[in-house]
Amino acid sequence: MSGDTGKSAGSRLLCLGLGYTARALAHRLARRGFAIDGSARTSEGAAAITAVGWQGHVLDGGRQSPRLDAALATASHLLISAPPEAAGDPVLLALGPAIAAAPSLGWIGYLSTVGVYGDHQGAWIDETTMPRDPGPRGQRRLAAEAGWLDLGARSGKRVEIFRLPGIYGPGRSAIDQVLAGTARRIIKPGQVFNRMHVDDIAGALEAALSGPARYQVYNLVDDEPAPPQDVLAFAAMLLGAPVPPAIDFEEARLTPMAASFYAESKRASNRRMKEALGYRPAYPTYREGLRAIEAATGRST
Numbered sequence: 001m002s003g004d005t006g007k008s009a010g011s012r013l014l015c016l017g018l019g020y021t022a023r024a025l026a027h028r029l030a031r032r033g034f035a036i037d038g039s040a041r042t043s044e045g046a047a048a049i050t051a052v053g054w055q056g057h058v059l060d061g062g063r064q065s066p067r068l069d070a071a072l073a074t075a076s077h078l079l080i081s082a083p084p085e086a087a088g089d090p091v092l093l094a095l096g097p098a099i100a101a102a103p104s105l106g107w108i109g110y111l112s113t114v115g116v117y118g119d120h121q122g123a124w125i126d127e128t129t130m131p132r133d134p135g136p137r138g139q140r141r142l143a144a145e146a147g148w149l150d151l152g153a154r155s156g157k158r159v160e161i162f163r164l165p166g167i168y169g170p171g172r173s174a175i176d177q178v179l180a181g182t183a184r185r186i187i188k189p190g191q192v193f194n195r196m197h198v199d200d201i202a203g204a205l206e207a208a209l210s211g212p213a214r215y216q217v218y219n220l221v222d223d224e225p226a227p228p229q230d231v232l233a234f235a236a237m238l239l240g241a242p243v244p245p246a247i248d249f250e251e252a253r254l255t256p257m258a259a260s261f262y263a264e265s266k267r268a269s270n271r272r273m274k275e276a277l278g279y280r281p282a283y284p285t286y287r288e289g290l291r292a293i294e295a296a297t298g299r300s301t
Helices: 018-033 041-049 066-074 090-101 135-155 174-178 198-209 228-239 256-262 272-278 285-297
Strands: 012-016 034-038 053-059 076-082 109-115 160-165 165-170 186-188 195-197 218-219 246-248
Touching: 012 018, 012 066, 012 165, 018 076, 018 198, 034 041, 034 218, 041 053, 053 066, 053 090, 076 198, 090 135, 090 198, 109 135, 109 198, 135 160, 174 272, 174 285, 186 228, 195 198, 195 246, 195 285, 218 272, 228 285
Parallel strands: 012 034, 012 076, 034 053, 076 109, 109 160, 160 218, 165 195, 186 246
Antiparallel strands: none
């Protein structure tokens, strides 16, 4: 389905994995009149979604709430943000046939990661760049992407893949780290990567589902890939706080998840996002994004 699927009348967004990014999109579409359904792994999580005024459902592996099938049968748009597991994509495994058969579903968006490209030693890459040894997590993501694109080809449904960088926004930013006293300026020479404000990711997703199909894969990233220590230093400057001391990467003792960001260095292009989706970030670099977050806190050290 390649036409405009963004009209709000009778539209229903189902988010399988209603996390930080999916919530930002849901709030945007709710203001346009979309009905919103979202899944969580527990009944408590589903209840928290319902408390917002949306419909909450349980989806945890093979266990799902009976109402989820009904929500899927009436959904016009589907966003998947649940990460793949060792056994495969949990949503495809649990709901693949039902999604393929959903009668009202016109758009499926899958949130992936620029980690699928692997390490390019700081070089510029785009959606046509071939992956380079992305590691186990990246390989699982690539397999999940292929699974969703295959579902689209078999069912005739429009499927689009969105590769995301480091995500930041209110409550999850260098500003928050400096205020909390947890900021660490970890130095790895040559290290650079993109990031994207959560509101810009939601804006680009809204542009995608509202317009015609152009491509199947998009990088949703900012204009200026930057070393992470520069971002923390800028946040400290905005707050009038001391710049956190530098820590050598080899001595940082990072968690496996945090270390994975430093295992790869690349500069991802957002040209396709701008030209095909017509979306230009409200926060094109981390500077605009952090300034907005700092202004909203009303705090300084």
